[in-house]
Amino acid sequence: MRIIVIGAGGVLGKAVSVELSVRHEIVGVGRTSGDFHADMREITSLRTVFQKVGKADAIVCTAGSVHFGPWAELTPEKFDIGLRDKLMGQVNVVLAGQEFLNDGGSVTLTSGILSEDPIRYGAAASLVNGALESFVRGAAIELARELRINASVRPSSKSRWVPSGHTFVVTSRCQPATRL
Amino acid sequence: MRIIVIGAGGVLGKAVSVELSVRHEIVGVGRTSGDFHADMREITSLRTVFQKVGKADAIVCTAGSVHFGPWAELTPEKFDIGLRDKLMGQVNVVLAGQEFLNDGGSVTLTSGILSEDPIRYGAAASLVNGALESFVRGAAIELARELRINASVRPSSKSRWVPSGHTFVVTSRCQPATRL
Numbered sequence A, B: 001m002r003i004i005v006i007g008a009g010g011v012l013g014k015a016v017s018v019e020l021s022v023r024h025e026i027v028g029v030g031r032t033s034g035d036f037h038a039d040m041r042e043i044t045s046l047r048t049v050f051q052k053v054g055k056a057d058a059i060v061c062t063a064g065s066v067h068f069g070p071w072a073e074l075t076p077e078k079f080d081i082g083l084r085d086k087l088m089g090q091v092n093v094v095l096a097g098q099e100f101l102n103d104g105g106s107v108t109l110t111s112g113i114l115s116e117d118p119i120r121y122g123a124a125a126s127l128v129n130g131a132l133e134s135f136v137r138g139a140a141i142e143l144a145r146e147l148r149i150n151a152s153v154r155p156s157s158k159s160r161w162v163p164s165g166h167t168f169v170v171t172s173r174c175q176p177a178t179r180l
Helices: A012-019 A043-053 A077-101 A121-141 A158-164 B011-020 B043-053 B076-100 B123-140 B159-165
Strands: A002-006 A027-031 A054-059 A101-110 A146-152 B004-007 B027-030 B057-062 B101-110 B149-150
Touching: A002 A012, A012 A027, A012 A054, A027 A043, A043 A077, A054 A077, A077 A121, A077 A146, A077 B076, A077 B123, A101 A121, A101 B011, A121 A146, A121 B076, A121 B123, A146 B004, B011 B027, B027 B043, B043 B076, B057 B076, B076 B101, B076 B123, B101 B123, B123 B149
Parallel strands: A002 A027, A002 A054, A054 A101, A101 A146, B004 B027, B004 B057, B057 B101, B101 B149
Antiparallel strands: none
């Protein structure tokens, strides 16, 4: 299959790309790295890249930023970071990418465990992840041409967090990236 | 108790207000109706009203608009309607309202069944409802002074939809408003 990985330069995206490249052709897209560059906060930026890439069988999106910080310091503007980037970025991937998928193709988004299991400093991230999971449920019943959509809900692997310096999430249910 | 109902002029807000007013003092807030007027899309508008109202024991928010429409016609701008109005409006209610609640007070937001059970034309609404439910989980563990937060997930009552002309949601699990 021909698979577009958006966020291919990130820790999770790299692991997904390595794993999938054994059997598939990977087209890596990133904001500043990869075969093609796109800012997924702007749907026109994604459309431009999809037009260059052409048809694909699957799109995987592992990209997206959210704000983490103490509850007492949260403002609408801090929620807006995740709404614009991870949430609408991934929604834009679906809206723009669907017409470039072959019949029966799939989109896989990346949510995260915080939608169900909250942590301190994570309210804005929980919000975005819950939104993505319910969006996927809504989109799944309306996509045309037997296109499919899924969300990877627990992509965290304990090992992948260590080098990045994020120590918010360590749970017994984490999965190694190779098992995603 | 002294309870602020935001969206008190709506079908659900009216039902909640009638039910609660038997035992509690109700302060009704609406965009254009009620004892006080606020546009919850603007956190400053809410703050101004909370300052006028003073301390309360509970805040209930039943307000919020989202876009319903065919999948093929969805754009980032149509998602933005619900992000600004129902989603960030209700988040703003929590962020602005918390300091006006007495210790141990509560906020009750209104989500909806579409977070789990999608319908055609409802992807943008599913997204917003899922976001609210996960936000509530995240906020619940960080709120100060033993404040509590909940979301009413299935507020729809079959009877209340009939006069409003919305026929999207009719399920066997709907609850009459008096049982919320």
